[in-house]
Amino acid sequence: MIQIKNLNVTYEAMGEGYAALENINMELGAGETCAIIGPSGCGKSTLLKVLAGIIREYEGIVEINGQPIMPMKQKIGFIPQNYGLLPWKNVYENIRLSAKIKNIKDRDNSKELDFFVQQLGLAGLEGRYPGELSGGQQQRVALARSFLLKPDLLLMDEPFSALDAMTREEIQNVFLDVWRKYSVSTILVTHYVEEALYLGQKIVILSGIPGTISKIIDNPLFGIENIRNHQDFFQLSLALRKMIKEDWLK
Numbered sequence: 254m255i256q257i258k259n260l261n262v263t264y265e266a267m268g269e270g271y272a273a274l275e276n277i278n279m280e281l282g283a284g285e286t287c288a289i290i291g292p293s294g295c296g297k298s299t300l301l302k303v304l305a306g307i308i309r310e311y312e313g314i315v316e317i318n319g320q321p322i323m324p325m326k327q328k329i330g331f332i333p334q335n336y337g338l339l340p341w342k343n344v345y346e347n348i349r350l351s352a353k354i355k356n357i358k359d360r361d362n363s364k365e366l367d368f369f370v371q372q373l374g375l376a377g378l379e380g381r382y383p384g385e386l387s388g389g390q391q392q393r394v395a396l397a398r399s400f401l402l403k404p405d406l407l408l409m410d411e412p413f414s415a416l417d418a419m420t421r422e423e424i425q426n427v428f429l430d431v432w433r434k435y436s437v438s439t440i441l442v443t444h445y446v447e448e449a450l451y452l453g454q455k456i457v458i459l460s461g462i463p464g465t466i467s468k469i470i471d472n473p474l475f476g477i478e479n480i481r482n483h484q485d486f487f488q489l490s491l492a493l494r495k496m497i498k499e500d501w502l503k
């Protein structure tokens with residue numbers, strides 16, 4: 254269970270304080286997925302960085318299973334916007350990195366590693382370095398790395414943004430397969446309403462600067478097979494879009 258109570262985050266820049274998030278309250282049950290959607294600059298990445306333990310200075314309570322965030326002890330998979338790959342390590346080494354840091358032996362997950370390399374379309378690229386990959390390929394390496402870790406909490410900041418539409422849909426399904434198999438609690442940031450509807454059990458709408466939560470929606474369509482082609486999906490995405498527009502214009 255992830256619990257966030259009265260979270261406020263302020264950045265210091267040029268001797269002044271800038272509020273980035275204000276009075277954020279939300280919960281995520283173990284094994285749930287949550288999509289965060291909000292306009293540019295409303296603090297989505299800041300929220301993920303707090304949960305990842307990268308931002309440590311904040312007001313309020315942020316806990317995983319009743320414990321404060323301790324990245325060394327908890328298994329947190331974080332895919333930042335720039336993918337977070339090490340340029341001096343090849344694809345294979347980058348994928349294994351997080352599991353290695355958590356002392357997961359290669360022999361214990363070699364089958365899964367091969368599986369993710371195949372599923373994410375990385376076969377044949379294992380020896381290449383990040384600088385020799387496209388943005389979309391780098392993004393898939395970052396996804397493979399996080400999936401292999403089977404984290405207690407998976408945080409993804411626009412994880413499919415560099416993928417073309419077809420690949421994006423395929424990789425979203427790979428994510429859902431991983432999520433179903435391992436029940437990974439997941440928070441993902443997206444700019445796409447359809448992505449939020451397809452992948453989020455809960456959808457959190459952030460707005461304003463500093464960012465505040467304007468709505469939390471329990472998604473009735475989450476997990477229904479082939480829902481993307483269904484009229485209900487189309488109608489709910491239109492309704493959600495309207496709701497978001499109204500919130501953002503306030």
Ligand SMILES: Nc1ncnc2c1ncn2[C@@H]1O[C@H](COP(=O)(O)OP(=O)(O)OP(=O)(O)O)[C@@H](O)[C@H]1O
Binds near residue numbers: 266272294295299300
């Ligand atoms: N290191 C920093 N120092 C000062 N201000 C920052 C810093 N990082 C972010 N900010 C500011 O905090 C606010 C929230 O930034 P954040 O990156 O969390 O927004 P976001 O919603 O993820 O944006 P985007 O959708 O454009 O990625 C913005 O106004 C940004 O300018």
